[in-house]
Amino acid sequence: MRQSTVEVVLTDDERETLLRWSRRATSSQALALRCRIVLACADGLSNTQVGANLGIHPTTVATWRKRFAANRLEGLADEKRPGPARTVTDEQVEDVIVRTLETTPKGATHWSTREMAKQSGLSQSTVSRIWRTFGLKPHQVDTFKLSKDPQFVEKVRDVVGLYLDPPERAIVLCVDEKSQIQALDRSAPVLPMMPGMPERRTHDYLRGGVTTLFAALNTATGEVIGSPHRRHRATEFKKFLTKLDKEVPAELDVHLICDNYATHKTPAIRKWLLAHPRFHMHFTPTSSSWLNQVERWFGLLTDKQIRRGVHKNVQALEKDIRDWIAHWNEDPKLFSWTKSADEIFERLAGYLNRLPNPKP
Incomplete structure (x- = not known):
């Protein structure tokens, strides 16, 4: 048997919030669309009518109609999606950072991602991500000079x-x-x-x-x-x-x-x-x-x-x-x-x- 359409009734605060979210420049496109779906449903339109007006499938309209009816405004947020388990532990990250800051590799003046990966047992790309996250750049060096002027x-x-x-x-x-x-x-x-060739001298x-x-x-x-x-x-x-x-x-x-x-x-x-x-x-x-x-x-x-x-x-x-x-x-x-x-x-x-x- 065909299921009945869930009725959407908005309070004044909910309508005002949905309108603001649908027009706000910082709202994601997905959230703005969901707000427009709920507002159209609250105006008494069917799922097919809302889908035709917004250019989406009626099933999508039905999904967000039900989620809003069940959880109100909080139901419009994305649900947490399951992902792969974390493979790099905090201890391993700490070990890479400590090695980078406090030690140097044998036969070199500074670490490279390849050498650190070999020593830590992590992949080269993982070491690179850790360094980028914590702003570590062992390959770079700056110079400075301190003035000895007594009237500095x-x-x-x-x-x-x-x-x-x-x-x-x-x-x-x-x-x-x-x-x-x-x-x-x-x-x-x-x-x-020339195209594909720099100036040469x-x-x-x-x-x-x-x-x-x-x-x-x-x-x-x-x-x-x-x-x-x-x-x-x-x-x-x-x-x-x-x-x-x-x-x-x-x-x-x-x-x-x-x-x-x-x-x-x-x-x-x-x-x-x-x-x-x-x-x-x-x-x-x-x-x-x-x-x-x-x-x-x-x-x-x-x-x-x-x-x-x-x-x-x-x-x-x-x-x-x-x-x-x-x-x-x-x-x-x-x-x-x-x-x-x-x-x-x-x-x-x-x-x-x-x-x-x-x-x-």
């Missing part, structure tokens, strides 16, 4: 203070030199990229000379003032300061963030600064080039112009550098500094605490 704290607070709270009626410029930029020409013409090259780029990055706008010079002395740095003095409006003070290179502190430079009192020098701590924002800009210059550039002589190299600076200044990108000095010190303390024998 004071200098960090000074420079970061200029980034986060620059003085009024003043301009903050990150200044540095990118020295020993080589004009390199390949021993054979570069083969252009010879591994050997012809040297065409070197140049040095003096650059100042405006921390407020991202604009760069640059000047290539063939030599890297206090004389060239003084010429660059004169260039900055001409290009920066006279009514603004100029705060220069520099590293501790000797050419920045010679008697000639100090004399020039005394004659130009609107210029103020701020020095980053030793071994802390990461604190100078122009270093990031130098990285972009290297990636986009120098590393893969081909230059027969220094004149061609300097022309390309000037052209790239002009192109950059047409739409400069601002480097936003976000970390406070206290956050930097906290991060540094984390490194120190991980050292075997941290030194003060």
Whole structure:
């Protein structure tokens, strides 16, 4: 005998919830469809009518009609499906993690998935999943260098203070030199990229000379003032300061963030600064080039112009550098500094605490 259709009667709260779930952007498509099925059934439509309206089989409509009538809103959730039993125990996972963090394999400096699988008795794919889950990457290594500057704290607070709270009626410029930029020409013409084939070039090259780029990055706008010079002395740095003095409006003070290179502190430079009192020098701590924002800009210059550039002589190299600076200044990108000095010190303390024998 044919079974009677289960009647669906909704309360006001249930109808409101079903409508919200059916329209919510974060609801899964399956849940939204089930909500529409129940709402249509509550309007008195038959399973066949609901199926025709929603483009599904009447049997599907009958299933969710019955589940809602029996369990209400909770009945619309997916039931737990049986799966295979877990084969890797917590102890085995812990063993892989401990081995990875605290030991090294014989004949190697770090673990590979193949070597760890051999030692642990697990499959290589299982080891890989464990490492991904816990963020372990034995094949990668980063470098760091701790500054030994006795005025490290004071200098960090000074420079970061200029980034986060620059003085009024003043301009903050990150200044540095990118020295020993080589004009390199390949021993054979570069083969252009083709479908399925990357650009190809010879591994050997012809040297065409070197140049040095003096650059100042405006921390407020991202604009760069640059000047290539063939030599890297206090004389060239003084010429660059004169260039900055001409290009920066006279009514603004100029705060220069520099590293501790000797050419920045010679008697000639100090004399020039005394004659130009609107210029103020701020020095980053030793071994802390990461604190100078122009270093990031130098990285972009290297990636986009120098590393893969081909230059027969220094004149061609300097022309390309000037052209790239002009192109950059047409739409400069601002480097936003976000970390406070206290956050930097906290991060540094984390490194120190991980050292075997941290030194003060």
